[in-house]
Amino acid sequence: xxxxxxxxxxxxxxxxxxxxxxxxxxxxxxxxxxxxxxxxxxxxxxxxxxxxxxxxxxxxxxxxxxxxxxxxxxxxxxxxxxxxxxxxxxxxxxxxxxxxxxxxxxxxxxxxxxxxxxxxxxxxxxxxxxxxxxxxxxxxxxxxxxxxxxxxxxxxxxxxxxxxxxxxxxxxxxxxxxxxxxxxxxxxxxxxxxxxxxxxxxxxxxxxxxxxxxxxxxxxxxxxxxxxxxxxxxxxxxxxxxxxxxxxxxxxxxxxxxxxxxxxxxxxxxxxxxxxxxxxxxxxxxxxxxxxxxxxxxxxxxxxxxxxxxxxxxxxxxxxxxxxxxxxxxxxxxxxxxxxxxxxxxxxxxxxxxxxxxxxxxxxxxxxxxxxxxxxxxxxxxxxxxxxxxxxxxxxxxxxxxxxxxxxxxxxxxxxxxxxxxxxxxxxxxxx
Amino acid sequence: xxxxxxxxxxxxxxxxxxxxxxxxxxxxxxxxxxxxxxxxxxxxxxxxxxxxxxxxxxxxxxxxxxxxxxxxxxxxxxxxxxxxxxxxxxxxxxxxxxxxxxxxxxxxxxxxxxxxxxxxxxxxxxxxxxxxxxxxxxxxxxxxxxxxxxxxxxxxxxxxxxxxxxxxxxxxxxxxxxxxxxxxxxxxxxxxxxxxxxxxxxxxxxxxxxxxxxxxxxxxxxxxxxxxxxxxxxxxxxxxxxxx
Numbered sequence: 262x263x264x265x266x267x268x269x270x271x272x273x274x275x276x277x278x279x280x281x282x283x284x285x286x287x288x289x290x291x292x293x294x295x296x297x298x299x300x301x302x303x304x305x306x307x308x309x310x311x312x313x314x315x316x317x318x319x320x321x322x323x324x325x326x327x328x329x330x331x332x333x334x335x336x337x338x339x340x341x342x343x344x345x346x347x348x349x350x351x352x353x354x355x356x357x358x359x360x361x362x363x364x365x366x367x368x369x370x371x372x373x374x375x376x377x378x379x380x381x382x383x384x385x386x387x388x389x390x391x392x393x394x395x396x397x398x399x400x401x402x403x404x405x406x407x408x409x410x411x412x413x414x415x416x417x418x419x420x421x422x423x424x425x426x427x428x429x430x431x432x433x434x435x436x437x438x439x440x441x442x443x444x445x446x447x448x449x450x451x452x453x454x455x456x457x458x459x460x461x462x463x464x465x466x467x468x469x470x471x472x473x474x475x476x477x478x479x480x481x482x483x484x485x486x487x488x489x490x491x492x493x494x495x496x497x498x499x500x501x502x503x504x505x506x507x508x509x510x511x512x513x514x515x516x517x518x519x520x521x522x523x524x525x526x527x528x529x530x531x532x533x534x535x536x537x538x539x540x541x542x543x544x545x546x547x548x549x550x551x552x553x554x555x556x557x558x559x560x561x562x563x564x565x566x567x568x569x570x571x572x573x574x575x576x577x578x579x580x581x582x583x584x585x586x587x588x589x590x591x592x593x594x595x596x597x598x599x600x601x602x603x604x605x606x607x608x609x610x611x612x613x614x615x616x617x618x619x620x621x622x623x624x625x626x627x628x629x630x631x632x633x634x635x636x637x638x639x640x641x642x643x644x645x646x647x648x649x650x651x652x653x654x655x656x657x658x659x660x661x662x663x664x665x666x667x668x669x670x671x672x673x674x675x676x677x678x679x680x681x682x683x684x685x686x687x688x689x690x691x692x693x
Numbered sequence: 694x695x696x697x698x699x700x701x702x703x704x705x706x707x708x709x710x711x712x713x714x715x716x717x718x719x720x721x722x723x724x725x726x727x728x729x730x731x732x733x734x735x736x737x738x739x740x741x742x743x744x745x746x747x748x749x750x751x752x753x754x755x756x757x758x759x760x761x762x763x764x765x766x767x768x769x770x771x772x773x774x775x776x777x778x779x780x781x782x783x784x785x786x787x788x789x790x791x792x793x794x795x796x797x798x799x800x801x802x803x804x805x806x807x808x809x810x811x812x813x814x815x816x817x818x819x820x821x822x823x824x825x826x827x828x829x830x831x832x833x834x835x836x837x838x839x840x841x842x843x844x845x846x847x848x849x850x851x852x853x854x855x856x857x858x859x860x861x862x863x864x865x866x867x868x869x870x871x872x873x874x875x876x877x878x879x880x881x882x883x884x885x886x887x888x889x890x891x892x893x894x895x896x897x898x899x900x901x902x903x904x905x906x907x908x909x910x911x912x913x914x915x916x917x918x919x920x921x922x923x924x925x926x927x928x929x930x931x932x933x934x935x936x937x
Contacts, residue, residue, distance in 0.1 A: 286737060286892070288908040292749055293733040293765065295934045301768050347932070382932055385918040397790040422788040434926060436919030442778060445925040474925060479781055481794070481924065501794055503781070506842050509794045548796055626900060628740055657746050657767045692768035 298346045303692045305339040312683040316672075318578035319606070320680040322598045325585055336363040341422075352380040356422065376425045386434045395425040396449060398472055398485055399542075400501040400511035403616040403637070404560040404609065406540035407497030407513045409487035410449050410470045413608060416616065416637060417648070417666065427457045443476035453491040462491030479503070485515075493519040507548040514541040517564065523604055525570040529577035529593070531600055538563035544616075552623070558616040565612035566604055568641045574605055575673040611675055613640040629654040644670025644677050658692040714822035714834060717852065722815040724858050725889050729755045731933070732912040733765075736806055741902030750811065751934055753915070759922035760812045763930040774927045777812035780842045785927040792924045806895065806905050809844035816850070819843045830854055845872060856880065858889060873897040883912040 355377040378392025399405030403416040430449040449470040468489025485497035501511040544558030581593030620633035638645040650664035670677030736748040764770040772787040783792040820836035836848040845864035877890035893907040
């Protein structure tokens, strides 16, 4: 049985999980008892099948000295644990991920604390937190230019939990009557040392960020700022509003001071120029009469890699690979790998993207079944990804998701030069 | 002349009857819930096969236009919360770590219930009574939505005269097409003067064979700070829950 057939067999078996008989309706008060502690999480099994593109630049960088394959399978077993303890106005919270991976006949494991922090809530309008936390700012669904104090989201899976940074933050909230209904202020301190937040930016600095939120005239408005020496200063703004009962618009804009723009010449040399850049997003969310939710977003990454620079990189990889084949000299390929980090290997490295997602709630009256379709288009080189998806919850706490991402693009384009042509993934999650 | 007097009396009586009907609707609201309260609810979606899916929510409401709900179970939904502030609605998912705007006709639980059923305001705040019929032991109120943002354009509400509490509500579109019917059952004394139906069953011609049930527990009068009903407070709603 091929890997693909195994994957489908697993999916079908789970899909036909047993039907539970109806019970008399009861509401036991023990179900609502408030305990000082809480514990939960999920167990996840996620096999992935990759269709490899042996002509692609990133395949050559990664696999140039290995047996050339067309297909690769990955098996992932994950355990998410979340817990809390609360007493009075104080609470302790944590969230962690443990991952076991089997790929290329090799096992590997990883453990990560996503969040772990102390929370104080002395009043409803004031709270203080210290520890590792996710502070995700912005109104965009797939992209967030104003996410100044969090890691970037995966646009292919924007609802997944992120790993936080160590911060001290507070919330001050005030409500009003009239056009201004809510005002909230969130200051943040983010230290960076060799041991803490070391991947955020330059070490040995204390950084400051703040967000001012307003609910004004039924519109969510946020104003943000980040300053400090770990990264350059930046200012942000976002908004979200319902135009009609089924139509929402949102947007973000970030002005980044002294951004290091990157350029790649045709010899594979990297140069940088300092400039102030704009990163912005505009999007809509629309719900049709047939319960189809559409999300469309345009993302401009002002500091992204230009089309010509990207082409220079891919041509450099081609020449490096040819040199390897001719003279067994891999030095240029190693150089290409190094060059790709922080440039074209990053997520959404170029300048202009469109994001489209449509999901249908329970078509044909199939409860808890949600098919969806997502596409990300690089507007600069016209390459794209297309991802159909099926999500289903056959029994309580069991989530199934099957999706396949197809990457399409000409040579020397972002999606055309990724190491895969497609990626088929089954995700099985059981929550407890 | 007699006819003229009769018509004049009818014209004068009509607004008075309508005002009484709106007052009746307000009394229905107060008999269902206090102005500010907390409650626990269990939502049960029942499929034609008999299979069920249950959700337990903690809900807080203040005044006319502030409602928030927190999912306590199942585990896959625990920690999600929804907030309504007048015509604005948001959903907070812990993994996503920020609230997003939603609409009243969407459903975060699937099945027959939608967001406006979960984050329901007083009927009198969203509807006007266009007609009142006396059916003997019950009144039949015909309700018309005040704005286009309300989930259902029309309601037909059967109100028990003795308890001044609904026994049945039909939800209709502008074209008078039936969307769903709610049946209020199992009158229970929750204490504090709150005597109301503890169960609401719902069925829909749009979901033939499916049914949803909402059960209430621990409905209690409670006041809250306005700051509880804000986006920034959504991740902290669980801190409002007190020991039972």
